[in-house]
Amino acid sequence: MDRRQRPDSMAPGAMEMGILAIIAIFLFGANRIPQLARSLGRAKGEFQKGIDEASEMAAIEDMDRGGMTEEAASEQE
Known part of the structure; x- marks a missing residue:
């Protein structure tokens, strides 16, 4: 289904992403955008x-x- 046919979809489209990119350039300047992207x-x-x-530690504990x-293990003791 097309995103426009599903009003419950909250995923940003190309237009929204473009607007966000323009706002980011105005806020941070074109020179700082790559640096910010690396940091992110x-x-x-x-x-x-x-x-x-x-997750690995939880799996090992399990x-x-x-x-x-934990509750079942303590009840069994």
């Missing part, structure tokens, strides 16, 4: 790394408890 990319990467580490939740 690095921040996203660090955030994703933290999420992955937390395996240590035999796949049970």
Whole structure:
């Protein structure tokens, strides 16, 4: 389905993205946009790394408890 046929879709289209790009250029200047994009990319990467580490730690803790939740493991003891 086309995005225009679904009024409940909140995804930004090309026009909205273009307007946001123009506003960003006015606010930050054309020279700082690449620097800001790199910073945002690095921040996203660090955030994703933290999420992955937390998920890995949670999976390890689950395996240590035999796949049970903390409550079920404490009730079994």
